Amino acid sequence: NTVMTQSPTSMFISVGDRVTMNCKASQNVGTNVDWYQQKTGQSPKLLIYGASNRYTGVPDRFTGSGSGTDFTLTISNMQAEDLAVYYCLQYNYNLTFGSGTKLEIK
Amino acid sequence: QIQLVQSGPELKKPGESVKISCKASGYTFTDYAMHWVKQAPGKGLKWMGWINTYTGKPTYADDFKGRFVFSLEASASTANLQISNLKNEDTATYFCARLSLTTVGDYYVMDAWGQGASVTVSS
Numbered sequence: 001n002t003v004m005t006q007s008p009t010s011m012f013i014s015v016g017d018r019v020t021m022n023c024k025a026s027q028n029v030g031t032n033v034d035w036y037q038q039k040t041g042q043s044p045k046l047l048i049y050g051a052s053n054r055y056t057g058v059p060d061r062f063t064g065s066g067s068g069t070d071f072t073l074t075i076s077n078m079q080a081e082d083l084a085v086y087y088c089l090q091y092n093y094n095l096t097f098g099s100g101t102k103l104e105i106k
Numbered sequence: 107q108i109q110l111v112q113s114g115p116e117l118k119k120p121g122e123s124v125k126i127s128c129k130a131s132g133y134t135f136t137d138y139a140m141h142w143v144k145q146a147p148g149k150g151l152k153w154m155g156w157i158n159t160y161t162g163k164p165t166y167a168d169d170f171k172g173r174f175v176f177s178l179e180a181s182a183s184t185a186n187l188q189i190s191n192l193k194n195e196d197t198a199t200y201f202c203a204r205l206s207l208t209t210v211g212d213y214y215v216m217d218a219w220g221q222g223a224s225v226t227v228s229s
Contacts, residue, residue: 001168034215036151043201043219044143044151050213087151091214094167095141095153 002026004088006098012106019075021101023088028068032092035064035073038100039084047086048073078103108132110202110220117226123190126223128202135183136160141216142176142187143201156205157185192227199224 003026013019023033031051036044046055048064051071061082063074075082083105088098113127128140142154155166157176164176175188189196200223203216 031211032213034213036216038151043222044203044216045219046215046217049208049215050211053208053210053213055215055217085150089151089153089216097143097151097153100150 002029002090002093002096004090004096004098006088006101008101009099010102010104012104013078014106015078015080017078019078019082019103021073021086023066023071023073023098025069025071025090025092027093029090029092031067032090033064033066033071034089034091035062036087036089037082037084038087044087080105108204108218110204110218112200112202112220112223115224115226117228118192119229120192120194120227122192122227123188124192124225126187126189126200126225128185128187128220128223130183130185130204133204136180139205140176140185141203141205143203144170144198145201145222146195146198149198151201154187154200159185189225192225194227196225197227 005024007022033051035048037047038044047058052064061076065072085100085102087100109131111129116124136159139156141156144152154170157164173190177186202220204218206217
């Protein structure tokens with residue numbers, strides 16, 4: 001099974017900050033990685049697919065990068081509505097979610 | 107518009123069974139696989155497996171083999187998750203999610219999710 005290790009577990013941030021979170025795969029998954037955002041009490045929502053492609057309607061402050069085993073989600077100019085938990089998902093070998101990165105206000 | 111509407115909250119005792127439904131609308135049900143995801147209280151997302159909505163064949167993640175059954179009522183555009191012999195650790199919210207193939211790059215995405223169905227197991 002492919003393990004997706006996300007870091008950090010949580011981050012305390014301020015509006016306007018640049019935020020970077022990471023996901024490391026236990027084996028090469030190519031670019032078969034998506035990123036999802038889950039706000040409290042809601043279902044997850046797709047942000048990034050294929051490691052670096054922004055989904056329809058997602059603001060351009062969200063950027064995904066990486067390939068192979070190392071992936072990054074960056075939020076430039078953090079907004080209050082971006083407070084959420086972010087999950088990576090690999091689908092190269094079955095499907096595995098990362099453990100999540102929670103963004104909280106400083 | 108595309109919608110997945112799940113059944114309501116359930117309160118069950120250990121050893122009982124529960125069936126959760128996920129009704130799809132706004133698209134051709136049999137054109138997209140349906141996946142199931144578990145989220146225990148305060149925890150992350152865990153992929154449970156999926157069902158081929160065209161053939162009805164289910165595939166289960168290792169941790170969900172045995173007591174978990176995915177099924178369809180294709181005529182009603184509905185996917186179901188049944189859990190038997192419930193245990194306390196089955197207390198969670200269960201999401202259904204549609205898996206699509208993108209037109210750019212042939213990537214897979216879960217582009218539609220149900221609102222989640224809460225199952226509480228308590229004696």
